[in-house]
Amino acid sequence: MSALIELKNVERSYPLAGGRSWVLRNINLSIDEGEFVSIMGPSGSGKTSLLNVLGLMDAEFEGEYRLAGNEVHRLNGKQRQALQREAIGFIFQHYHLLDDLTVAENLDLPLSYRDIRAPERKALVGDILDRFQIVGKKDLYPRQLSGGQQQLVAVARAVITRPKLLLADEPTGALHSTQGQMIMELLAELNREGATIVQVTHSPQNATYGNRTVHLQDGWLTEAA
Numbered sequence: 001m002s003a004l005i006e007l008k009n010v011e012r013s014y015p016l017a018g019g020r021s022w023v024l025r026n027i028n029l030s031i032d033e034g035e036f037v038s039i040m041g042p043s044g045s046g047k048t049s050l051l052n053v054l055g056l057m058d059a060e061f062e063g064e065y066r067l068a069g070n071e072v073h074r075l076n077g078k079q080r081q082a083l084q085r086e087a088i089g090f091i092f093q094h095y096h097l098l099d100d101l102t103v104a105e106n107l108d109l110p111l112s113y114r115d116i117r118a119p120e121r122k123a124l125v126g127d128i129l130d131r132f133q134i135v136g137k138k139d140l141y142p143r144q145l146s147g148g149q150q151q152l153v154a155v156a157r158a159v160i161t162r163p164k165l166l167l168a169d170e171p172t173g174a175l176h177s178t179q180g181q182m183i184m185e186l187l188a189e190l191n192r193e194g195a196t197i198v199q200v201t202h203s204p205q206n207a208t209y210g211n212r213t214v215h216l217q218d219g220w221l222t223e224a225a
């Protein structure tokens with residue numbers, strides 16, 4: 001089994017008056033294709049910082065990061081952006097849908113960054129609307145949807161390009177428990193279909209949907225027993 005993600009001695013710090021403030025300490029982590037990993041840890045322990053490194057949103061780290069055979073630590077900004085668009089889908093706590101775009105237009109957005117012709121884009125949007133059973137919502141705006149429906153659209157948008165890696169930051173954090181459970185079941189299903197998923201969660205219940213949990217404490221990573 002080949003590793004999709006490999007972090008070697010990854011460190012992140014910020015300058016602080018008189019020294020540096022350390023956020024990630026000597027992180028070594030390997031994640032195989034097809035895994036569903038949960039990152040847990042107290043507030044301020046570095047979970048979002050680690051997700052930002054994994055998602056190529058933060059390049060100011062030290063150490064080595066390999067993603068799908070790419071040496072991320074050697075890439076320039078343009079190459080990182082290309083890899084991010086090709087390989088990663090993001091799901092955030094607060095959906096991050098664009099308010100001025102309809103559901104269908106939000107779903108089309110990641111496709112518009114790719115070299116895909118309009119009829120094929122339309123077909124892909126149609127397929128995903130079907131798959132997520134939201135065809136009836138396609139012309140509505142995000143504010144016309146419930147929180148659970150908005151997150152459903154956000155997950156659909158994250159997977160429409162079939163990324164190898166799905167990164168989720170507290171994906172159920174803003175939802176009621178039944179809506180949250182629906183989203184977790186959907187993530188588990190996407191994982192069974194082959195997506196590698198890394199989620200940040202405070203919820204031990206949500207972590208049970210994954211196959212493995214790692215813990216962060218003051219920037220240090222430990223594997224759960």
Ligand SMILES: Nc1ncnc2c1ncn2[C@@H]1O[C@H](COP(=O)(O)OP(=O)(O)OP(=O)(O)O)[C@@H](O)[C@H]1O
Nearest residue numbers: 014021022023041042043044045046047048049050
């Ligand atoms: N731009 C920055 N400058 C300085 N310190 C920062 C910066 N961004 C994050 N930090 C620090 O990094 C540490 C880890 O933050 P991070 O957001 O990764 O924690 P977290 O585990 O995700 O917390 P939470 O569960 O509260 O979201 C915190 O102490 C935070 O203050």
